[in-house]
Amino acid sequence: MSIPSLLSQDARAGRCGDCPIRHRAVCSQCEADELAILDQMKTYRTFTAGETIIWAGDPVARLGTVVKGCATLLRTMEDGRRQMVGLLFPSDFIGRPGRETTPYDVVAATEVTLCQFERQSFEDLLANTPSLERRLLQMTLDELDAAREWMLLLGRKSAREKIASFLTILARRDAVLRKSAPGPDMSFDMIISREALADYLGLTIETTSRQITALKNDGVIRLATKRIIELPDFERLAAEAGEDAA
Amino acid sequence: MSIPSLLSQDARAGRCGDCPIRHRAVCSQCEADELAILDQMKTYRTFTAGETIIWAGDPVARLGTVVKGCATLLRTMEDGRRQMVGLLFPSDFIGRPGRETTPYDVVAATEVTLCQFERQSFEDLLANTPSLERRLLQMTLDELDAAREWMLLLGRKSAREKIASFLTILARRDAVLRKSAPGPDMSFDMIISREALADYLGLTIETTSRQITALKNDGVIRLATKRIIELPDFERLAAEAGEDAA
DNA sequence: CGTGAGTTTGAGTGCGCTCAAGCTTAGTGG
DNA sequence: CCACTAAGCTTGAGCGCACTCAAACTCACG
Numbered sequence: 001m002s003i004p005s006l007l008s009q010d011a012r013a014g015r016c017g018d019c020p021i022r023h024r025a026v027c028s029q030c031e032a033d034e035l036a037i038l039d040q041m042k043t044y045r046t047f048t049a050g051e052t053i054i055w056a057g058d059p060v061a062r063l064g065t066v067v068k069g070c071a072t073l074l075r076t077m078e079d080g081r082r083q084m085v086g087l088l089f090p091s092d093f094i095g096r097p098g099r100e101t102t103p104y105d106v107v108a109a110t111e112v113t114l115c116q117f118e119r120q121s122f123e124d125l126l127a128n129t130p131s132l133e134r135r136l137l138q139m140t141l142d143e144l145d146a147a148r149e150w151m152l153l154l155g156r157k158s159a160r161e162k163i164a165s166f167l168t169i170l171a172r173r174d175a176v177l178r179k180s181a182p183g184p185d186m187s188f189d190m191i192i193s194r195e196a197l198a199d200y201l202g203l204t205i206e207t208t209s210r211q212i213t214a215l216k217n218d219g220v221i222r223l224a225t226k227r228i229i230e231l232p233d234f235e236r237l238a239a240e241a242g243e244d245a246a
Numbered sequence: 247m248s249i250p251s252l253l254s255q256d257a258r259a260g261r262c263g264d265c266p267i268r269h270r271a272v273c274s275q276c277e278a279d280e281l282a283i284l285d286q287m288k289t290y291r292t293f294t295a296g297e298t299i300i301w302a303g304d305p306v307a308r309l310g311t312v313v314k315g316c317a318t319l320l321r322t323m324e325d326g327r328r329q330m331v332g333l334l335f336p337s338d339f340i341g342r343p344g345r346e347t348t349p350y351d352v353v354a355a356t357e358v359t360l361c362q363f364e365r366q367s368f369e370d371l372l373a374n375t376p377s378l379e380r381r382l383l384q385m386t387l388d389e390l391d392a393a394r395e396w397m398l399l400l401g402r403k404s405a406r407e408k409i410a411s412f413l414t415i416l417a418r419r420d421a422v423l424r425k426s427a428p429g430p431d432m433s434f435d436m437i438i439s440r441e442a443l444a445d446y447l448g449l450t451i452e453t454t455s456r457q458i459t460a461l462k463n464d465g466v467i468r469l470a471t472k473r474i475i476e477l478p479d480f481e482r483l484a485a486e487a488g489e490d491a492a
Numbered sequence: 493c494g495t496g497a498g499t500t501t502g503a504g505t506g507c508g509c510t511c512a513a514g515c516t517t518a519g520t521g522g
Numbered sequence: 523c524c525a526c527t528a529a530g531c532t533t534g535a536g537c538g539c540a541c542t543c544a545a546a547c548t549c550a551c552g
Contacts, residue, residue: 137386226500452531452532453507498548
């Protein structure tokens with residue numbers, strides 16, 4: 001597993017202080033001395049798009065943070081039906097301290113770079129580092145909120161609303177990264193394939209594709225390419241998503 | 247809100263040491279001195295079936311643990327569509343430390359007794375009590391796992407599988423409470439109404455009712471009353487739920 | 493220019509929804 | 523003690539949305 005020659009090319013990670021996700025990841029509330037320990041423990045590793053990072057049921061050797069790219073959590077039934085149950089972006093944490101295995105596959109949706117820690121070492125550190133534990137609790141609560149919003153989508157929204165909801169999430173995320181509010185005439189990359197999108201939304205590929213076409217024909221979105229979405233009116237999209245006019 | 251005369255009838259809670267959920271709740275890893283503090287802070291309060299414990303969006307004054315009964319978390323859309331996003335049993339925790347409001351209603355499904363703490367006091371204690379924080383993290387991770395399993399159900403399972411899955415969960419829970427494995431000829435109370443069940447599963451009341459009838463006609467379950475389920479063969483039910491034959 | 497993965501479009505079907513009526517059960521007052 | 527009521531649950535008929543199966547299109551890559 002941990003063959004040095006294989007890891008070395010990836011292990012050239014910068015100092016934690018220079019890390020682009022320093023202020024959002026699990027380590028964001030660490031003091032300098034705690035960060036120094038993490039700096040020693042960490043290993044970078046890159047996975048290609050489509051590669052499985054962790055297999056459901058397998059023992060989990062390493063925990064870590066997404067530094068670059070997009071990873072998905074996937075539950076699969078015996079007959080092949082699949083449901084995405086998590087969508088991870090840079091600064092999101094992979095792995096559940098205290099658990100030997102995960103009940104879902106973790107799959108790289110794009111090329112993914114992880115900042116990894118050996119599980120046992122990280123858990124030992126966690127037990128003695130309140131700042132880490134506090135941040136992890138907050139991040140887990142955030143994920144739980146997102147999962148519950150997602151449950152509303154899966155259980156009660158129409159195919160059209162599901163697509164619009166997903167695009168709304170991406171648009172908001174993109175706006176935050178650009179440090180602006182979601183406004184008129186923004187555009188963003190929808191990152192994942194139609195297949196991954198269908199798995200996210202609990203739909204088939206065909207329905208997914210049809211609804212995107214319908215939103216395009218209705219002028220809610222424009223397609224610069226199959227993956228790049230242009231948004232003339234964010235509020236219009238949000239309304240299509242069936243959101244509370246909060 | 248906190249009118250003494252109203253609370254007094256409920257506030258007669260026993261010592262934490264005698265608490266029936268002492269070993270499973272958020273306080274389960276507390277030492278005697280920590281428990282003594284919680285003992286001072288806690289207030290018992292009972293809600294009637296159907297009563298809303300916390301309204302979505304309202305400021306949350308108190309956090310707490312379900313001691314008795316069953317509470318639900320409900321997201322509602324403007325047009326009235328509803329999706330249950332959490333189902334809480336004794337020992338489960340209500341409230342998200344660090345958040346002023348919740349994005350869903352918390353509603354008593356049956357009569358519910360809570361062991362409550364004033365939010366600010368609890369959060370202050372949490373910040374200085376690693377045993378509390380560690381346990382809360384573990385419980386939140388458990389909830390996240392449950393939410394993800396639920397997402398598979400909502401996104402990919404048929405109505406019949408959804409019903410069977412829910413009954414499987416209840417049967418397992420009931421077996422654990424009786425400290426036995428789910429076996430043949432067990433029976434249990436399904437606790438919640440058809441309406442709540444439909445909200446849980448992302449179905450209508452009618453479809454829910456039809457599928458229960460179908461499972462009965464096929465001999466998978468028997469109905470002692472409309473709420474009491476008899477289970478001739480647990481494995482048969484689990485197979486109907488579309489579970490991995492792990 | 494050929495190949496194949498990813499995506500779109502088409503035709504037809506069926507599962508779960510809607511609307512509507514009837515049934516069961518527990519609680520209430522004559 | 524029994525009608526009366528209302529809430530909860532069941533059953534029926536018909537419809538529409540999303541699924542299935544199938545074919546065509548797009549586009550990056552060799």
